[in-house]
Amino acid sequence: MNFPVVEFPWLGNGTVIAIIAIIHVIVSHGVAIGASTLMVSLEYRGMKTNNEKLDGVARKFSKWILIITTTVGAITGVGIWFSTTVIQPDSIGSLLRIFFWAWFAEWIVFITEVVLLIIYFYTWDKFKGAKKVIHNRIGWALVIFSWLTAAIITGILSAKLTPGKWTETLSFWNAFFNPTYMPSLAFRTFIALMLAVALIAFLIKIFIKDKDLQKEVYKVFSFWTAISLPAILITGAWYLANIPQEAYDLVVWSTGMSENMFKIVNLLGLAAFLIFAFWMAKSPKKVPLILSLGVLVASMGFIAEFEMVRESVRKPYIIYNYMYANGTLAKDKEQYKEEGYLANSTFAKVKEVTEENKMEAGRELYKGQCLVCHTVDGWRDKRAFSNRLNGWTEDSIANYITTLHETRYFMPPFMGTDEERKALAHYLYNVVNEENQSTAMEGDQ
Template identity: 60%
Template sequence: MNFPSIDFSWFGNGSVIALIAIIHVVISHGVAIGTIALMVTMEYRAHRTKNLALDALAKKIAKWVLIITTTMGAMTGVGIWFSTTVIQPDSIGALLRIFFWAWVAEWIVFITEVVLLILYYYTWDKWQDGRAKARHIKLGIVLAFASWMTMAIITGVLAAKLTPGLWVETHAFWNAFINPTYLPSLGFRMFLAILLAIALLSFFIRWRVKDVALRQEVFHVFGLWGAISLPAVFVLGLWYLWSIPTDAYDMIVWSTGMPENVFKTLNGIAFAILIIYLIWMIVKPKAVPWILSLIVMGSSVAFIGEFEVVRESIRKPFIIYDYMYANGLLEENREKYDEEGFLKHATWAKEREITEDNVVDAGREVFIGQCITCHTVDGWRSKRSLTNRMDGWTEDDMTSFIPTMHNVRVAMPPFMGTDEELEALAAYLSTEINGKRTNKKEVSQQ
């Protein structure tokens, strides 16, 4: 515990990060990357077919891309930084040390993307004729490339958390960035972004655009992109699954909280609906049902949420695979903490020595350092709430279970610390959960 941590006790730390991250991914992938690609394609088709209505619709989409990415997109991006920094400071500190220059480059590319987006929108009406229009379309292509570049950089960071590869041994930047899942993850995200954009835009096109001929033109563009993206997502998704560690693969269904048959059924139905929708869009673009558009949009956003939750969960018990556990403790320090004590090395701990008078307070410091990232004493998520999970447990039950919990529950990092610190943690948990300290002797006398 090298940094102070914060606790969103009822809602849960992980829930805070997940909520912000899912909103940001929907915007960054579906709007900033996928929609820009569709928008520029629409402008190109409008220019080739002399379709002024399609050009005007593309411009209107550009307006909303500008508004959404520079407000909600930017705020949730900063929100991820802020929330993860206060909740998982050791993890963010490690990633900053590993990927400092990558993040500098990403910041420069993002600023470039925003500038290009502003130029793209505000030069739309001025660059309408002849070579000017061709120049404007080229500007859109450069914008689309810049938006893709942000993904290309960030994907290297995100993928390395699950598959750091040789970096664990070499600590070399390029071994971390060009890691075993970088290319499949980048390709998967790239085409997934386009499918998400199709799902988001199609509903609003079907709802707001009354001109059937114009809708047909738009759905023609979407259908072509969908025909490319759907098989690409499927193939690249399989490549990604083959590239992740076996233990991580085995945790996919578990991380969703669904029974395996429900998981397979729901995802199979969603995939089938998307196939039907894309075929319908290509074959009968004038008659795309609005209710089907709504279902596809909702299921696509739900899939993004599921994907992000799974991606984060299958790394457990690590936050950076084979290097740092989910609670921020390094795997290499386990033996040292077991021998010398965890609190001795916890920079922000208020209690360093355990006595009879401070045993509960010291246990709280152990809980903050090793448990609080994922668990709450109470809260709405019953699986993370220790009041629910350990109700009725005595201190002896806890001290027996905690040292072996990582063998029973593979998502749990191992406890690190001395026997005194283990007993202090049990004393704190018992006090919080049962309202008092409980051991077998005390229970038998009640």
């Protein structure tokens, strides 16, 4: 523990990060990149076909894209880095050391993106006639800078799973242009476009009653869908082919579904998208509202699943082959085994285990090595110790901790002395039994 520990007992630290991250990805991908591309494409088609109604739809898009990206997008963008910094400070600290200038460049690009969006929105009436081309070009510049923001962040995120030669060279370029950078960036690009189509097609169906105008909008959407849908499958396969085998083996597990359920859910979602794409291309005036809603729900599910998988398949690491999920460095295992984890923890309240402080020492070890993924009680039963360790003896918990990284290969190994291992088991045994006794008493009442 090189930093103070922040705890969200019932919800779980990982869940807090996940909620903010999923909202941010929907906005940063689906709105900032995808919806901006659709907006500028609609303006371009309206300009080429002299269709003022289509241009009007694009203009309405610009208002909401401006509002959403500068409020929800900006807040969740800051929120995701703030939450990960206080919950996973060791990880973020390492990433800042590696990617300081990349983060700085991303901030400059994001500011440019916002400025272009403001200019694009507020010059709509000023660029008429021949100047309309200039306005549309500003829009395409906006799309490029929106994509560049993702291009920079993807280098940072993908390095956590596949740092490549960075662990040997400590080179920024090896970390940034890592083995999954290009497939991840390509996959995210087409996901953004498909997500935007799913988000907006449903709204178009509800708020635009002019069937001819619906048809024109869906023509633009079907163009991008025809490109994006097969590209998602190709780039997704490319991405999976470049992740470590251990991570690949965790894909289905990370979703919490059985293998059969995983296949059924994802095939049904893909089928909905294929039917939707075909319907938009063949009968854009007759796209069913229920199908639009189904695709919207499926797209939200895919985004949540992708973010869950991306985070979970790194286990037992948070930065692959370098830092474990609980923030301990792989190279420090022997040092902690000899000197003790508590002695090397800056904010630990106790530095060694005694009979008198065994419970407090166990609590400090729980905070440092378990808390980032687990809770004592909480909504996720599979990660709540009150459920997982119910009925276990203190000795059985202590013995299990010794080999937990072998029996459950996605778990980091325990880092510490035998006395610390027993102190952690002592703490878990007592809090689990206290929690379950309290629950039983409440049930009897």
